[in-house]
Amino acid sequence: MIDGAGRIIAANRLFSLSATVLAEALGRLEGAAGGLCPAVMAPVDQVSRWYDLQVVPLAEGGRRLVFATDRTVETHMRNALIESRARFKDIVAISSDYSWETGADGSFTAISPKGLAGRGADQLIGSHPALLLDADKPAPAVLPFAAPAPLDGVELWLRHVDGRSLCFEVAAVPLYDQRGHWVGARGICRDVTEDRRQRATLAAQRNAERLFARITTVFHSQANPDDTLKMAASACTHGFGANGCLILATTTPLVKGVTKVILEAAASFGAVGTEAEINTVVARLMAEPTVASPRLLGTGSWSVLAAPTVYAGNLMGAVLLWRDVERPAWVDQDSRLLQNVAGQLAVAIQQRSDYHVLLDVSRTDPLTGLLNRRAFYEEVCRRFNRLTRSGQTAALVYADLDNFKLVNDVHGHERGDVALHHMADILRGNTRSVDLVARLGGDEFAVWLDNADRTVAVNRAKVFLAAAKPLIRYSGSPQKPLKVSFGIAVYDSSLNEDINEFISRADRAMYSVKRAGNGNFGLPATPRRR
Structure with a gap:
């Protein structure tokens, strides 16, 4: 209680305002409605405290009754809240992330001042987030803007106003009212477009390195x-x-x-x-x-x-x-x-290219251009094995020049080479592309007639004999003319013979012709079936 001069007459034990502070507060009360003076600060025990003062006039001698309500805690909490909101507002304003909030209808109710995806906050408030989605990119099954449960790290592609695709990583929490009804969501978006681009570039580089290493390994293996x-x-x-x-x-x-x-x-x-x-x-x-x-x-x-x-x-x-x-x-x-x-x-x-050149050299007779012995027998073995499975037929013709040594002795090796060239042309010119023609060495030649039976083989031998008649002009002596002896072996699956036995039949047939006077063809006697 104070008197008309503002001096404290009586106070309870909790009243801690000094007369000076009280006088300043009373000065502020002049003209105040209801005799209320809020937020009066007073130092108490070296600590600032806040009071709300209310003065009630008394009828007795100008005295007044002063009620002081301690509002220190409420004031500090209010100031802290104001400061916190200001701090949060500044952080949101300067953050590289985008904050947002949606309402029960799914549309934006709040968003950070800088907006989102090139659109300002005023453009987005009231609009639906689905309008921002990039239709060319996959979207999550549940959009974070309508999150029914807390979400974190959700990748979301939005379309910028300039047409670019932007990738955002979104975290969101749902909002519920007091009755537990969903009323919206709140969250933040972080632009990770550049990060995703760098990741994609790095992944492409790694893939390129793997592919290049794979191809290099192939070359070496x-x-x-x-x-x-x-x-x-x-x-x-x-x-x-x-x-x-x-x-x-x-x-x-x-x-x-x-x-x-x-x-x-x-x-x-x-x-x-x-x-x-x-x-x-x-x-x-x-x-x-x-x-x-x-x-x-x-x-x-x-x-x-x-x-x-x-x-x-x-x-x-x-x-x-x-x-x-x-x-x-x-x-x-x-x-x-x-x-x-x-x-x-x-x-x-x-x-x-180099490999095929070497391969051709290794498989070709350098004088005639025909297959050499090794290449011929390799291919004949493959075809012979195929015959045993397919049941088809073929014929092998061995050819040997008669009296060829005398050609070299009398006319020289150059003349002999010409004769060998002529013989190669005879065989090559009277066979098909599917047949094989080879010079086995010296004056020995061989022909594989693909898919040929006995009749075809005999007719082909007759053609060879007729075509070989001009070889006589290379003869070293009229008494020993240059001729050709042919031996024929026709494949017969019922004989169950192997490749060596098959070749031997053709070889024996040829030597039988040579012993009989040469310049002809012959077939061996049919062997007994096994």
Whole structure:
């Protein structure tokens, strides 16, 4: 209680305001409605405390009754809340994340000032989040904007106003009212587009490294260059995500003086275009054969990524990757990787070319160009084994020049070589492409007549004999003319003979003819069936 001068007359034990503070507060009460003075700060025991003062006039001598309510705790809590909200508001405003809130109808009710996906906050309030989704990207089964339960790390693709696709990582919590009814959701979005792009780039680089390592391993693991290219075509198909791969090799390398390059298929894997589509792509690629960079060449329903393969400055071939136009388009990373792969393939194609040259040399008689003994018997063994399974027939004809030694002795080896060339032309010119003709060595020759029975073999021997008559002009002596003796063996599955026995029959038949006077053909007596 205070008197008319503001002096404290009486107070309970909890009243702790000093007369000075009380006087200042009473001064603020002048003209205040209801005699209420809120938020009066007073130091109490060196601690600031806050009071609400209410003054009630008394009828006795101008005295007044002062009620002081301690509001320190409430004031501190209110100030802390205000500060916290201000801090949170500043954090939200400067954060790189996007905060939002949706209502019971699913539309935005609150969003951070900078908006979302290129749209301002004022544009988004009241709109539905589904309108922001990128229709070309997969969406989660439950959108975070309508989360029925807490969600974290959900990937969401939104379409920016400028048309770009943006990837956001979203965390959200549901909002429920006091009755437990869902009334919306609240969450934050973090733009991870650049992170996803970097991840995709890194993944593509790793895939490129794996593919390149795979192809390099193929080159080192395959002894046969043809197998190397086949494995490389398979690796490229899978590594590039293509439908198929076609590797072409030149039959006429692009070097000085060569104006037209011919490409042939060296290896293929998966689904590729038709012959007409391949020719179209190759023609467009060869329009600029010296351009080493990969090119995108569409044809029909195919999108083809093509690159020439160049070795030591020479065009060795090309690699064509085929992808259905409905599948994802080729990207720059594919082109860069294919250019590196094409360099490796160029080396492999060159090795394949060298390999076939060596193979031809090792399988060919250098004088006549016919198969040599080793190559002939290797192929005959394969065909003989096939006969035992298929039940088809074939004939083996052995030929030996009679009195050939005298040709060399009298006319010299050069004349003898001419005679051997002539004999090779006789056999080569009177056989089919499916038949085999070989010079076994010296003046011995052999012919495999595919799918030939006894009648066909005999008729062919007669043709050989007639064609060999001009050989007489190479004779070393009229008394010993140059002729040819032929021995024939016809395959018979009922004899159950092996390849050596079959060859021996032809050999015996030939020597029987030579002993009988040569210049003829003969068949051995039919052996007894086993």
